[in-house]
Amino acid sequence: MTRFFRNQGWVAGLFALFVLLFVLTKLIQPGYGSGDFGSLVRAVLPYAFAVAAQTVVVIAGGIDLSVAAMMALTSVTAASMMNGASEEYALFVVPFVLAMGLVLGALNGILIVVTRVPDIVVTLATLFVLQGAALLVLGAPGGAAADWLKASIVGTLPIPGLPDSIDAWVPKALVLLVVCLCIIWIPLRRSKLGLSIYAIGSSELAAFRSGVPVARTRIIAYALSGLFAAMGGLTLTMSTGIGAPIPGPYLLASVAAVVLGGVALGGGKGGLLGPIVAVFVLRLVRTDLTLLAIDPNVTAIIEGAIMVAVVMFGAFITIRGRPAGAMP
Amino acid sequence: MKKYLTMVPLLASAAFLASVGVSFAEGKYTIGISNTVQGNGWREEMICAMKAQALASGEVTKLNIAHRNTDAAGQLEDIRNLISAKVNAIVVNPADPAGIKAGLEEATKAGIVVVAVDQAVTEPSAYIISNNQEQYAYLGAKWLFQQMGGKGEVVYMRGAAGASADSDRDKGFKKALAEFPDVKVAQEVFTGWQQDQGKQQILSFLATGAPFNGIWTSGIDNVIVDALVESQAPLVPVVGADNAGFVGQLSSVKGLVGAAVTNPGSIGGAGVTLALQILNGKKPAQQTVLVEPQLWENATEEGKAKLKAAADPSLSPEWPVSISIPDWTTYTKEQIVACKGPGE
Numbered sequence: 001m002t003r004f005f006r007n008q009g010w011v012a013g014l015f016a017l018f019v020l021l022f023v024l025t026k027l028i029q030p031g032y033g034s035g036d037f038g039s040l041v042r043a044v045l046p047y048a049f050a051v052a053a054q055t056v057v058v059i060a061g062g063i064d065l066s067v068a069a070m071m072a073l074t075s076v077t078a079a080s081m082m083n084g085a086s087e088e089y090a091l092f093v094v095p096f097v098l099a100m101g102l103v104l105g106a107l108n109g110i111l112i113v114v115t116r117v118p119d120i121v122v123t124l125a126t127l128f129v130l131q132g133a134a135l136l137v138l139g140a141p142g143g144a145a146a147d148w149l150k151a152s153i154v155g156t157l158p159i160p161g162l163p164d165s166i167d168a169w170v171p172k173a174l175v176l177l178v179v180c181l182c183i184i185w186i187p188l189r190r191s192k193l194g195l196s197i198y199a200i201g202s203s204e205l206a207a208f209r210s211g212v213p214v215a216r217t218r219i220i221a222y223a224l225s226g227l228f229a230a231m232g233g234l235t236l237t238m239s240t241g242i243g244a245p246i247p248g249p250y251l252l253a254s255v256a257a258v259v260l261g262g263v264a265l266g267g268g269k270g271g272l273l274g275p276i277v278a279v280f281v282l283r284l285v286r287t288d289l290t291l292l293a294i295d296p297n298v299t300a301i302i303e304g305a306i307m308v309a310v311v312m313f314g315a316f317i318t319i320r321g322r323p324a325g326a327m328p
Numbered sequence: 329m330k331k332y333l334t335m336v337p338l339l340a341s342a343a344f345l346a347s348v349g350v351s352f353a354e355g356k357y358t359i360g361i362s363n364t365v366q367g368n369g370w371r372e373e374m375i376c377a378m379k380a381q382a383l384a385s386g387e388v389t390k391l392n393i394a395h396r397n398t399d400a401a402g403q404l405e406d407i408r409n410l411i412s413a414k415v416n417a418i419v420v421n422p423a424d425p426a427g428i429k430a431g432l433e434e435a436t437k438a439g440i441v442v443v444a445v446d447q448a449v450t451e452p453s454a455y456i457i458s459n460n461q462e463q464y465a466y467l468g469a470k471w472l473f474q475q476m477g478g479k480g481e482v483v484y485m486r487g488a489a490g491a492s493a494d495s496d497r498d499k500g501f502k503k504a505l506a507e508f509p510d511v512k513v514a515q516e517v518f519t520g521w522q523q524d525q526g527k528q529q530i531l532s533f534l535a536t537g538a539p540f541n542g543i544w545t546s547g548i549d550n551v552i553v554d555a556l557v558e559s560q561a562p563l564v565p566v567v568g569a570d571n572a573g574f575v576g577q578l579s580s581v582k583g584l585v586g587a588a589v590t591n592p593g594s595i596g597g598a599g600v601t602l603a604l605q606i607l608n609g610k611k612p613a614q615q616t617v618l619v620e621p622q623l624w625e626n627a628t629e630e631g632k633a634k635l636k637a638a639a640d641p642s643l644s645p646e647w648p649v650s651i652s653i654p655d656w657t658t659y660t661k662e663q664i665v666a667c668k669g670p671g672e
Binding site: 029031032036039042043046135139140141142150154236239240241242244245246247248249283286287290291293295296297299300 | 366390391392393394395396397398399400401402404405406408409410411412413414423424426427428429430488489491492494495
């Protein structure tokens with residue numbers, strides 16, 4: 001248990017913050033219940049995938065500015081393919097769009113590795129390219145989504161043997177999120193590839209001298225980022241039933257949650273759980289601000305202030321907590 | 329040291345609680361508002377009209393305003409938060425007509441009155457009070473093409489790519505264009521409804537030296553006239569919206585021929601009125617109420633008189649001058665300019 005807290009201290013702190021915010025929400029709005037929690041998870045979905053996309057490349061020592069544009073492109077592609085098509089056709093659309101995200105993400109990685117142009121420049125360029133491509137696919141918001149896809153994030157998942165009162169707190173959207181993230185993240189984390197991603201993020205030179213294929217690992221990290229972004233794009237289409245070519249506010253939100261989630265922007269440190277819990281925290285703060293009817297021009301300031309306060313306090317604790325002599 | 333970590337949330341929430349101040353006023357209803365464009369003059373006027381109307385009605389205890397820059401998915405989040413806040417009615421300016429259907433349906437199911445303003449929504453249970461955007465563009469474009477003598481090159485300065493109000497206006501513009509086969513589009517750009525962006529675009533266009541005979545704008549208008557004057561370019565006919573700055577220019581800039589098409593941001597106040605009427609059991613005959621645009625031009629004496637009557641230099645240049653809608657809004661000019669809601 002102590003060891004868990006030592007390794008996961010940051011995540012545990014964030015989780016405690018989430019629980020505290022939840023209690024606060026209950027105090028503000030005593031009627032806040034399982035249905036509202038379901039709404040929260042549905043709001044979290046696109047942010048969570050955007051953050052997952054960002055986390056993978058940040059751990060690998062990079063940054064991906066094209067996350068939101070990638071989500072917009074995959075979302076409009078899915079929505080325009082499903083427009084007027086049969087329900088079964090969506091079974092083909094989903095893997096197609098995921099593959100598209102994977103390929104476009106890999107392209108980001110290849111451009112960075114081959115041209116040696118800094119990742120921030122390459123992904124900024126692809127941001128514009130993908131944004132333009134999204135407008136080519138759909139000039140205005142439109143398209144459609146298969147009913148079964150839309151239904152897959154609405155309501156709760158009945159689990160046999162579980163009483164209804166608990167079951168109500170297991171929304172389908174949460175199950176979808178957990179399954180999609182775990183299916184990729186857990187095997188990755190336990191594989192040599194996952195270790196290589198952390199290694200090139202920590203020190204590219206050390207990783208190279210240890211025989212890690214740096215270029216290949218980087219390309220795969222960006223490909224995975226594209227895959228997560230495509231999942232995010234799909235959840236946008238699933239929740240709205242349309243595709244919108246103008247990217248939403250997911251890029252900055254993803255960077256914010258990565259930082260709040262305890263992932264070092266320099267790379268090599270952190271996990272996926274922290275940023276995901278951070279997304280829940282940030283969305284719940286938004287809910288509380290709405291419940292309290294705070295002046296909307298102040299809400300963004302409060303959101304930003306909370307983030308900075310938490311990160312600064314965390315950094316302070318980390319420095320103070322270091323044993324004497326461990327300072328670099 | 330790990331025990332300090334538990335203080336992270338404590339401290340954060342203390343800061344959070346300290347920043348919270350809630351006040352209450354007289355009235356019986358709580359109204360939720362959802363808007364997804366922040367920092368745009370038109371939308372700010374809409375929000376102020378909502379606040380002023382809620383205050384003037386005396387029936388609203390509290391406004392719960394979710395007002396930020398976001399997409400349809402973010403608006404769904406806001407609408408669901410407003411449902412959690414148990415408001416009596418939600419007045420929404422939709423990010424997309426179809427994209428927020430699920431949230432509006434859930435609101436209606438929860439017994440909340442839903443009114444969409446400015447743009448239509450596909451959810452059948454929602455009431456809609458909106459400016460007719462297609463007609464807005466058609467009216468202005470037709471007038472512009474007539475001023476150009478039915479031929480020549482037009483600069484087409486649209487709104488935000490992909491926004492539904494922009495695509496509706498595009499339909500109206502194309503309809504007028506089809507009636508004048510000799511008018512060609514010299515340049516088509518998206519201003520994103522941002523003043524600085526629009527000005528940059530017209531300056532780059534002027535720098536090319538390409539000929540043009542008229543400019544149609546989707547409401548980013550006064551900076552375009554500024555650019556023409558500053559770069560001493562020929563003052564071609566310009567069509568814009570009824571923004572205070574542009575309406576003033578139509579009377580003051582020498583040699584400028586132009587027209588302002590009304591697109592009142594005060595439609596927000598009308599939305600609050602409609603929501604209150606429905607809450608009080610007075611449902612409108614139709615689900616959709618359309619407010620038709622008017623055109624004020626300075627090419628005729630009659631038009632000039634209309635412009636003069638409408639001009640209001642005391643307003644911010646980005647604010648539409650039509651700050652009230654007869655029969656729908658009851659607030660005073662002071663109230664909308666003050667931009668205070670109940671309890672503020």
